[in-house]
Amino acid sequence: MHNKFHSEQTIKALSALAQEHRLAVFRLLVQAGAEGMSAGAITEKVGVPASSMSFHLAQLTNAGLITQRRQSRSLIYAADYAAMNALMGYLTENCCGGASCAPDTSRPRDSVDERKVV
Amino acid sequence: MHNKFHSEQTIKALSALAQEHRLAVFRLLVQAGAEGMSAGAITEKVGVPASSMSFHLAQLTNAGLITQRRQSRSLIYAADYAAMNALMGYLTENCCGGASCAPDTSRPRDSVDERKVV
């Protein structure tokens, strides 16, 4: 019954995403891919004061949705796809009625056969 | 560019789910199916004071994730699968890296064919 762990983790992730600026940041980082973006670049793109952005980046990091690495003077943030995957998994598993949710959104996705390991 | 509408809606939904009791309620209602459950039954099952529960149910309703209907003296709440579907769609579309997210969740799903009519 380590189920509570999952829902706690889920709530953390949901809370992290449930905020205008943070959702914007996360979308940006998902687009940016594995390379990620520097805090400065993110801050500029999203348009909030640096200290506020730092706060939001910390929230997302704490929720495990993004990772941080240093590259010289800059801190580079990148989306953690596995974490997002896990979140989607939880929601699909617990919050979707049978077959309905998690549709293969629009684009052609034929040989979808990636077995979930989680 | 009615894109902002979507992300606003998404944030509302995420905020609604990002709370221990509300996530519990929503999961409960997803299980309960189209029939739904009375406020009283939910309150008892989740174990919070009635007035608190009322607050949470209002949040979920306001986010469009659940529906309310009256049945005699009781108010019956039910999960709105379409809304959850839309949320999953947004996340898959905007917050998932290419093919990775929204997997065909683990369990054997052979003849599961209950068309959720919603």
Next chain:
DNA sequence: CGTATATTTCGACTATTATGGAAATGTGAG
């Protein structure tokens, strides 16, 4: 009607989250 049941609204309060300027920290260059 009057009474019991189901649930919400009100109100007062506590707790958590968000904001942003100023100061501190880490890093590289000259």
Next chain:
DNA sequence: CTCACATTTCCATAATAGTCGAAATATACG
């Protein structure tokens, strides 16, 4: 070593969210 740069931490403040008892509302029943 000093300076510029990138970013965070600190702190005070404002805003929002959550809690729950008590009073109000809606519905049914005799």
